[in-house]
Amino acid sequence: MRRVVQFSTGNVGRHSLWAIIGRPDLELVGVHASSPDKIGRDAAELCGRREPTGVLATDDIDALLALGADCVVYTAQAETRPLDAIEQMARFLSAGSNVVASSMVWMVTPHLADDWLREPLAQACKAGNSSLYVNGVDPGYSGDTEALAAMSLATRITSVTVQEIFDYGNYDDFEFTGRTMGFGLPRGSDVMPALFLPGVITSMWGGPVRNLAHHLGIELDEVRQRADAWYATDRIECAMTTVEPGQMAAARFAVEGVINGAPVITMEHITRLTPASAPDWEYPPDGQIGVHRVVVEGEPRVELNTQLSHPDYDSTDAGCISTAARIVNVIDWVCDAPAGLIAVEDIPPVAMVKGLIW
Secondary structure (H helix, E strand, O other): OEEEEEEOOOOOHHHHHHHHHHOOOEEEEEEEOOOOOOOOOEHHHHHOOOOOOOOEEEOOHHHHHOOOOOEEEEOOOOOOOHHHHHHHHHHHHHOOOEEEEOOOHHHHOHHHOOHHHHHHHHHHHHHHOOEEEEOOEOOEHHHOHHHHHHHOOOOEEEEEEEEEEEEOOOOOOHHHHHHHHOOOOEOOOOOOOHHHOOOHHHHHHHHHHHHHHHHHOOOOOEEEEEEEEEEOOOOEEOOOOEEOOOEEEEEEEEEEEEEOOEEEEEEEEEEEOOOOOOOOOOOOHHHOOEEEEEEEEEEOOEEEEEOOOOOOOOHHHHHHHHHHHHHHOOHHHHHHOOOEEEOHHHOOHHHHOOOOOO
């Protein structure tokens, strides 16, 4: 039985919390929340379970550290506050608690992360004899496990493209996702979306591109980014935000690993607010809200389309459940792993499915 702390209860955290409470091999011992309206509430209430757990949410990190948990599931938004997130993770790691996280996307490929990110976390792992694993759906599954599976089915490859094509209209995260992608900005605005700034996309998805190149045994000439925006012609109302005519309602961006001037590894996002946005861009197949797709051009051509669904949630929430799954499912393995920073390729695939029937 692994004793677990859930750190945050937002779009991903409420789903990991739900799973932790339900799994017989995990014991929830603490929950962190930062919103005043969540503090003091039972963990079950925060994730939609009926039976109270007796574990109440707190913003007292010292109290959570004192629990000496085997593992902390860290799902707090970190990309806009990396130094704070590093400090929080490092405190748990130094105290001997392992950490699995959906946040801090730069650490999906820890050996390629910048020193200012990697070193404090590596030192904390050493101090506490603990381990850190960061993953998610994207960056994550589609850029590593799905891509590797698709490539393994070909005898020769000329290129591989990894795509997330999603309608984010029902994704209630305007403060980070919406602002970062630039939704609602008027055409010609002096403000550039954060993702469109030089080097930002490459910093977030360049690691997985370089990682695939490493596994393929090739040397890239360069890693570059591209980005494009689509502006609404009619008013669009959705959970994410309301977009007026002339304001940005879709974003398309990619990181490309290039050899001889041509992309051989591409990781691309096509993100729109409702199906009315960017009608000339690719849509998911079969009228779905979203898809994670890998296309391998080679002998033979391979295409894998992963579509997530749930009877009670839409596809964006289903994606958040899968993001939670990618870290909750490996808690037991990470707790037994040697101390240090863990990459997805370090984890045996069979370790990702242990204990899933309950």
